[in-house]
Amino acid sequence: MKRIDLNALNGAFIGGRWTPTADDRRFAVTNPADGSHLADVADCGADEARAAIEAASAAQAGWAARPAADRGAMLRRWRDLLVEHVDTLADILTAENGKPLAEARGEILYGASYLEWFAEEAKRLYGDIIPSASGHNRILVIKQPIGVCAVITPWNFPNAMLMRKAAAALAAGCTLVAKPAEDTPLSALAVAALAAEAGVPDGVFNIVPSSRPAEVGAELTGNDRVRKISFTGSTGVGRKLIEQSAAGIKRLSMELGGNAPFIVFADADLDAAVDGAIAAKFRNAGQTCVCANRIFVERSVMADFSARLSEKVKVLSVAQGHESGAQIGPLINKAALEKVERLVADARGAGAKVKVGGHRHEAGDLFYAPTVLEGVTAEMDVAREEIFGPVAALMAFDSEDEVIALANDTPYGLAAYVYTRDLGRAWRAGEALEYGMVGINEGIISSSAAPFGGIKQSGFGREGSHYGLDDYVSVKYMLMGGLGA
Ligand code: ADP
Numbered sequence: 001m002k003r004i005d006l007n008a009l010n011g012a013f014i015g016g017r018w019t020p021t022a023d024d025r026r027f028a029v030t031n032p033a034d035g036s037h038l039a040d041v042a043d044c045g046a047d048e049a050r051a052a053i054e055a056a057s058a059a060q061a062g063w064a065a066r067p068a069a070d071r072g073a074m075l076r077r078w079r080d081l082l083v084e085h086v087d088t089l090a091d092i093l094t095a096e097n098g099k100p101l102a103e104a105r106g107e108i109l110y111g112a113s114y115l116e117w118f119a120e121e122a123k124r125l126y127g128d129i130i131p132s133a134s135g136h137n138r139i140l141v142i143k144q145p146i147g148v149c150a151v152i153t154p155w156n157f158p159n160a161m162l163m164r165k166a167a168a169a170l171a172a173g174c175t176l177v178a179k180p181a182e183d184t185p186l187s188a189l190a191v192a193a194l195a196a197e198a199g200v201p202d203g204v205f206n207i208v209p210s211s212r213p214a215e216v217g218a219e220l221t222g223n224d225r226v227r228k229i230s231f232t233g234s235t236g237v238g239r240k241l242i243e244q245s246a247a248g249i250k251r252l253s254m255e256l257g258g259n260a261p262f263i264v265f266a267d268a269d270l271d272a273a274v275d276g277a278i279a280a281k282f283r284n285a286g287q288t289c290v291c292a293n294r295i296f297v298e299r300s301v302m303a304d305f306s307a308r309l310s311e312k313v314k315v316l317s318v319a320q321g322h323e324s325g326a327q328i329g330p331l332i333n334k335a336a337l338e339k340v341e342r343l344v345a346d347a348r349g350a351g352a353k354v355k356v357g358g359h360r361h362e363a364g365d366l367f368y369a370p371t372v373l374e375g376v377t378a379e380m381d382v383a384r385e386e387i388f389g390p391v392a393a394l395m396a397f398d399s400e401d402e403v404i405a406l407a408n409d410t411p412y413g414l415a416a417y418v419y420t421r422d423l424g425r426a427w428r429a430g431e432a433l434e435y436g437m438v439g440i441n442e443g444i445i446s447s448s449a450a451p452f453g454g455i456k457q458s459g460f461g462r463e464g465s466h467y468g469l470d471d472y473v474s475v476k477y478m479l480m481g482g483l484g485a
Helices: 046-065 068-084 086-097 101-124 160-172 186-198 213-222 235-246 270-286 299-314 334-349 400-408 423-432
Strands: 012-014 017-019 026-030 037-042 128-130 138-145 148-152 176-179 205-207 226-232 251-255 260-264 292-298 353-356 371-374 391-397 415-419 437-440 473-480
Touching (some): 012 186, 046 176, 086 101, 086 186, 160 226, 176 213, 186 205, 213 226, 213 235, 260 270, 292 400, 299 371, 400 423, 423 437
Parallel strands (some): 148 226, 371 391
Antiparallel strands (some): 128 138
């Protein structure tokens, strides 16, 4: 398969078959860089979601019964196919999401790394034998797949968010129904085509694209055959899914919104801090849940840091993702663009200074110029809300205690970043920050080997690393008796 045919990706993927909806309803997928039409995709509703759940349920026992090494080998083949088709998959990803091609390639390889990781971890789903109080029996612990899992994924990493859930679920012996975001269903459908080619059995991996997420979400959360929901997206939708899952007492993993602090102490290597801020802020045009949202800089180095950052932000190349050298693509849709405009206008109105950007960009209707704001304060919307755009909000601070308190003053707790050369301060800050992940002198922290996830209203559950498998298994205790003489 040299080029994945977009026209072939127009069905839902249910039970190993490309399936139209009963009424052949479809929705259009467009390219955010220029508004062009990419494909019409099956618009699934509750009926298709139910059919996918039934397919997953029918495949569950057989998949769980396979030796872990077989499941791992299949995931490994799937990984190899992703890598083999990286250019095609990146092309599709850039077309539907807008991110620069180089980032899209990086995302495909990152997504594939979860398949590699969990292909190996599948074989290490160890149990335990615990000494019992009685000499006549033994406490045995085994880990078993939870069962059918439903996963709902966002548009900002249409490949990687799906792969890190699917790889762990399938490795643990669970089957899966995935609902990709309505803006970006093609990347999910493309990997489904490769799953089939890798030999993943029919029904183990199902995709139900939809422009009606609430309807599909209601079926996924309401259906008793689904034993777990794993969601990546906004805190508001996560809260709704938790409520909807309460009746059926489902297992849940929630990877929700963030408001990441990026703290630069005066003793930091400022060049490294500037590079880290560029990476943590401007990747995917600022549209990631771990993007630096509030950049706290110690007052004595603020002018220097701001000048160095501004120099680099000014020369970021804003262009359609397919253009060579593009670094900043479009925002995903009009609502996202208008939100960024509102946040910048509010900050300006409240006294923040625009050092760079601060306006739309002529590259296209959904582009926003990379922006640096100085003089941001904690009350401004830009500091309280998740920006999800290419806007660096700089806030000055005077002491370690003050900045830790400011950084923690948010309902969110996903990622935080600290730049300092003082080892004691690095430890203190790392431990005091109420976040699930802390990058110390690093602006990019995601890796399949590391546990990704948040605390507070950023959610719960971990993806990646050996912790990631735990989210897809139930612990079973068996007491083996009759051993005494
Ligand atoms: P964003 O605001 O970044 O688009 P969302 O939380 O709205 O984030 O979307 C993340 C995912 O959640 C997408 O797949 C979207 O379709 C889905 N989604 C949105 N609303 C619901 C809902 N009511 N039930 C289930 N899924 C939903």
